[in-house]
Amino acid sequence: MQKKTIKTTLEKSNHHKLSIQFTLDGFSFCITNLDSQETIHFCAYTFPKTLETPEKLVAHFETIFQEDNHLQEDFKEILVIHQNSLATLVPNKLFREEHLKDYLDFNIKTLKTDFFAFDNIDQLAAKNVYVPFVNVNNYLFQNFGEFEYQHSTTAFIKKLLQTTSAPGKTMFVDVWKDQISVVVLEDKKVLFSNSFSFTSKEDFIYYLLFTAEQLELNTNEFPLFFTGDILEETEIYKITYQYIRNVDFLRSKNPIFMNSSFSNHTHFILLG
Missing domain, CATH: 3.30.420.260 (Protein of unknown function DUF3822, C-terminal domain)
Structure with a gap:
């Protein structure tokens, strides 16, 4: 497993936000000071190969969670981003919450055991319907309590509309x-x-x-x-x-890249 970190001075605080992005290839997270809106820590873990199931993702994350002290804070806010191709946009005028599975079945193969969720994208007057890593959500809830989660497409669109x-x-x-x-x-x-x-x-x-x-x-x-x-x-x-x-x-202006070997167009959803 490969780990890359942008290290900054990080003090314990109850005014920090954790944003964490999961894929079957790994996960990355950043910590933001809510008072200054400054990104004060970033770390990316990349697995040697793509994991076969979300269950294996939870197992890998559980090990890292216990070892990485930066994840042990009492965060004021937590945002979880699920990155996969199991998503589709539906206009509000066509959206019915009881048909989440039907919307996805037009484009992808879903399973009977899949859990379905949706994000509001007000700027589009649309919903993003998707399959989150529900096992990841369950593990995080056990360790952090309530948190917000959304799909990476939602986060990408919103970040583009905010910054470009x-x-x-x-x-x-x-x-x-x-x-x-x-x-x-x-x-x-x-x-x-x-x-x-x-x-x-x-x-x-x-x-x-x-x-x-x-x-x-x-x-x-x-x-x-x-x-x-x-x-x-x-x-x-x-x-x-x-x-x-x-x-x-699309280069980010986030000052954290000044202390990094990362190219400033990478990790846009978290650091853009």
């Missing part, structure tokens, strides 16, 4: 291992949002070009900003630049 201004049609792509979350904005309006799995660079560029074609975006003109696990020297970046000319990273 896109007067023209602009594509934002958050990359994590073999998944991407694609959002297209225009004047603070979400035109498109979806997640895709990829196994090759050809898969990767196909989904970006497919999205561009659906929205009639000129690949020589529209801006595309990457966040997450991607660098200029990676093959997926290189092939993107072959087909889409206006490519850049």
Whole structure:
């Protein structure tokens, strides 16, 4: 397991917020001083390989939780973010809470044992329906009590709307291992949002070009900003630049990156 940390001076306080993001590839968390709104600690754990089940994720986290003193605080607020591809957006006018499973069944295969949840995204007049890691939620509730949780797509969209201004049609792509979350904005309006799995660079560029074609975006003109696990020297970046000319990273202004070896477009959902 790989651990990367941005260390800062961290004093015990009851005015700290814990934000923690889970995937089957690992998890990362940051601690924020609620008085100053400053990010005062960040840590990312990456597993050697993708875990097969959420149950194994809980087992790994339980071990780390007992060893990492930064997770032992009495936090004022806690936000848990579930990152997976088991989500879909539903307009408010079509939404019925008793049909959560039906919405997801249009796009993915769900199980009888799955638990379904939804987030309100007021800016879209829509709900994000998804399958959270319920085992993770149960473990955290046992150790922290009540907390807020949401899907990574919800967090990504809200963070983009808070921190960016896109007067023209602009594509934002958050990359994590073999998944991407694609959002297209225009004047603070979400035109498109979806997640895709990829196994090759050809898969990767196909989904970006497919999205561009659906929205009639000129690949020589529209801006595309990457966040997450991607660098200029990676093959997926290189092939993107072959087909889409206006490519850049969405760089965070969070001061914590000044003390870090992390690129400032990474971990956007937590640190953007």
